[in-house]
Amino acid sequence: MKKFIFLAGVAIGFVIGSSMGRGPYESLERTARQVADDPEVKRRAAQAKDAAGKAAHEAADTVKAKAPEVAATVQEAVGSAAAGAKQRLAGGDTEGADGAQGVDKSEDLTAAADGVAASESAAGGDAEVSEGGPLSS
Numbered sequence: 001m002k003k004f005i006f007l008a009g010v011a012i013g014f015v016i017g018s019s020m021g022r023g024p025y026e027s028l029e030r031t032a033r034q035v036a037d038d039p040e041v042k043r044r045a046a047q048a049k050d051a052a053g054k055a056a057h058e059a060a061d062t063v064k065a066k067a068p069e070v071a072a073t074v075q076e077a078v079g080s081a082a083a084g085a086k087q088r089l090a091g092g093d094t095e096g097a098d099g100a101q102g103v104d105k106s107e108d109l110t111a112a113a114d115g116v117a118a119s120e121s122a123a124g125g126d127a128e129v130s131e132g133g134p135l136s137s
Helices: 002-020 023-037 039-090 106-123
Strands: none
Touching (some): 002 023
């Protein structure tokens, strides 16, 4: 279907172009060349190119200067988040996610982690397979 639409467009363009002749095309080409050859247009294009190059160099210099600072900030944030997670799992934080005091969820998390570890060791990839038993993944 797409090929048919493309071929129909080519056919319509051919018919319209051949009926109008080369006059409008040559006129458009002549105007485009005059604009491109105009000294003012060339000067403005060179100015724009220089300005874009300067802006790119300034942006690159700014990124190079700020990169170590940003990396240190991210590393610090990740480290504090990891420390907070370890503390919560170890039972240091007794405030729940809903703000209730005295609710210790670390025991639940530890029990859940132990349950997952036990089920993985029983049915994990390192479990032994007997001749009559089913294969587990």
